[in-house]
Amino acid sequence: MSALKVTGLIKHFGDVKAVDGLDLDVEKGEFFALLGPSASGKTTSFRTICGIEAPDSGSIFLDGQDMTNSPMRDRGVAMVFQTFALYPHLSIRENLEFPLLQMKLGKAEISKRVGETAELLKLSHTLDRKPGTASGGEQQRIAIGRALIRHPELLLLDEPLTNLDAKLRHDTRAEFKRIHRERGITIIYATPDELEALTLGDRIGVLKDGKMVQVGTPDELYEAPDNTYVAGMVGSPRINLIDATRKGTDANPEIAAPFGDYSGGSWMQALKDFPIGEQLIFGIRPHEIVPVENRADFQGPTFDAEVHMTEPLGDVVILDLIANQSRLKMVLPEEQATAYQVGMKMTCGFDVGSTQLFAKETGTVIR
Amino acid sequence: MSIFGKGRKKHALREAGWGYSAICGAIGLVYFSPVLWIILTSFKTRQDALATPPAFFFTPTFDNFVRVFYRLTSEGEQMATGMGLFFFNSIFIAGAGVLLAVIIGTSAAYGFSRFPLKGNDTYLFVILTTRMLPPIVVIVPIFLMFRITGLSGSYIGIILLYAMFNLAFSVWMMKSFFDELSTDVEDAARLEGANEWKVFFKICLPQLKAGIAATSVFALILTWNEFLFALLLTGNDTRTVPVAMARSMGGQLGVDWGLLAAIITLFLIPVFIVTYLLQNHLLRGVTFGTVKK
Incomplete structure (x- = not known):
């Protein structure tokens, strides 16, 4: 009751x-x-x-x-x-x-x-x-x-x-x-x-x-x-919200983000209803982004980025990245983050399955 | 080393050194000197009071104080001057007038602050306009109103007039105090089951003790010293001390300065006592809201 x-x-x-x-x-x-x-x-x-x-x-x-x-x-x-x-x-x-x-x-x-x-x-x-x-x-x-x-x-x-x-x-x-x-x-x-x-x-x-x-x-x-x-x-640091566009074919949709084209998320089915060229927002939680040593070993998509700024918070460090002119954040445990200094190039990867997709015009989720 | 006290440290808030205390003392003395002059004069004989240069050392006499209440007739008998009644009148009329003004003013201010009318500010402005004219301008219509209604020379008449006279000031001052109070506190009380009477009497008023004290003292001082209305609107039985004082200034021998000074000295005492008793509240009332709580 x-x-x-x-x-x-x-x-x-x-x-x-x-x-x-x-x-x-x-x-x-x-x-x-x-x-x-x-x-x-x-x-x-x-x-x-x-x-x-x-x-x-x-x-x-x-x-x-x-x-x-x-x-x-x-x-x-x-x-x-x-x-x-x-x-x-x-x-x-x-x-x-x-x-x-x-x-x-x-x-x-x-x-x-x-x-x-x-x-x-x-x-x-x-x-x-x-x-x-x-x-x-x-x-x-x-x-x-x-x-x-x-x-x-x-x-x-x-x-x-x-x-x-x-x-x-x-x-x-x-x-x-x-x-x-x-x-x-x-x-x-x-x-x-x-x-x-x-x-x-x-x-x-x-x-x-x-x-x-x-x-x-x-x-x-x-x-x-x-x-x-x-x-x-909800979530701290804030989710990375990146402008993207609908790409691919009607049956096989893809999204184009500044640092790569992706497909395979939970949003795939729903994305089919959107016309090609539709403006979207691609969301990746900072916790979902991981550093990649060897691209061949990593299962998901990867992208290259440069470390722009670091914010040490004690046990974790927030890395501010620039990937093809778009800025995003990732979170690393302190001992892992010491390897990355401001100005360094690095390769990052993430799991498409954990990403979110939103329509840019309304802000509502596509899933 | 400066004259402002030994080892005075930068930015340290502490007791003032001898230098500052002396300067303040000197300024205080300048302000207080007219009062001191009057008090000294009240203890002087007629010769001492008129002496040039003024006598600072003299044998004090209480004769003036006795003559405030009793005078000698031409037959050499002692006769009451009626001054006792006039002192009572001053206390009673000022007290009742101020009480009335503060009660009505506080209630009105609560209304203006918490339950604003359409055009609230206009009403407040209109109330204030009653104090924009000098009393002398309105005295003729008021005098006529009092004559017609028969209020002239009565206690109730002059008390009502003083209450009205102080109302604008009370409303404005009390409204600013109410505006300072957090309405959340009142809402909390309502939420906890208090009715509007309780909110006003148990929650609002106790928080404004200082404000009420300050308003009362300011109103009291204005009323206590008022002369013009009292001169024209009181009768023989309701005369207040300022009017009686003016009347005592006549006589064949010129102004009796000693007698006048004695009346003034006695006249100072009640306001002095009230202000002294309320001084802590008064300070809080005057500085209310200037510091963030």
Whole structure:
């Protein structure tokens, strides 16, 4: 059963379409990541789902019940704001108590829940301080605590790690996973960071201009993106997207990329429907490109390239290549990469079977 | 070595050296000197007050302070001057006027900030125009309005006038404070089940204590010293101290400087106390929003 089902959600602000026909279906107990750059409609979707904003059209079902026009407090939805939205004039304890006081719970129950939540989030020692004196990580945990303490059915996290430094981000990410596992609640997590989405989400929904572009497991999005936008969002370093054209005959299609002509990918059958000369985009993941010592031994296609730049990242190195004037990236383990210096010529190879092909005009996948 | 303190390090934020402190002290003294002059005069006899060159060393007397409240009649009897009532009037009228202005101003500012009307800025501008004219220009129609409605000489009349007089300022100042607050915090409270009353009273207002204090003090100082409206619109029983002060300046013997200085010295005390008590809030209120939180 779905914890949240959103259909055709539209929300304008003046002339700006913040959410443009959003469809979303999140299962009970799922950790769903909503991935999109800033201004793609993540925050507005959240604000509409929890009732802060009223949608222009569309419906919102929570636990199968139509809640499109219900007041916020009846929805059982908790949200952690990107800005944390702590009450600066109240102590951390009072911050945690506030939602419970609104629920008119008894004193014993309130202090029990505050104790539990503080324990869970390691806030017990700070309860009597004001949020302003807490560190960034503590403020983050207070915000999460204030959401969890209500025992919500659905928790919305709006870019919760954006305001934290790199180390804290890593730790807190693990914390989210733990909380999700221990509490078993449904979480929707909005983020512009693909790494967060890939590591946390059971499924990921990719947003663009207020529309859902593709929904799938991290593997599905990585292996089989529906379009160049998703292909570009998921995977680091970014997929190599190279201009190509349809070539060959009707029965035996080929594509012409700047550094060679290829055929035999999973896109072969579908490519037959495209006319010769059609503009295409050829996608190769940087991880799929390997250095080739001896062309005769290598099974797939190869091409010559020059090392333009190297970006060492510790255990791996990203090599920036130029192959017949088109630039692409490949990733090598550090010990293997030391053999390649800037300016060196090298031979690279890849497996056509792992490549993607997109129509240039629409950006949609050909498969 | 500079005069600005021993071993002062570059870029180090620390206590000011003796040099800076002395300069600040000197400037402070220049600003404070008129007040000091008045306070000293209030302890002088008539001869000392009029002495040329001015006497800086003299035997202090409390006679002036006694004469603020009691004067001798021609028969040599002591008689109350009514100044006690005028002090009460000043405190009561200014307090009530400011309270009213701040309450209405804060509510209006919340509305303007959070629930903007169509043409919000126009309304705000219109409110501000009430303060663009000097009081002397509007005094005649106001005087006539007060005469016709019978508000002239009553407490309620002058309190309403002062509330109106301070309203524009309160609305503008409080609106800028509300604009500084994060609306996410209010949305979070609504989401957690708080109704609009709670959002306003439990979430917004407590965050603006400093702003309310600053607005109140500024309004209070303006109202406390107001003379023109008080002169024309208060009666014998509702007269405020500035008006009474002006009246005490007459007499056959010229201005009684000692008496006047004593009234002023007493008149300073209430504002001084209020400002002193609120000074921490006042500083925060004035600098609110200038530093990123």
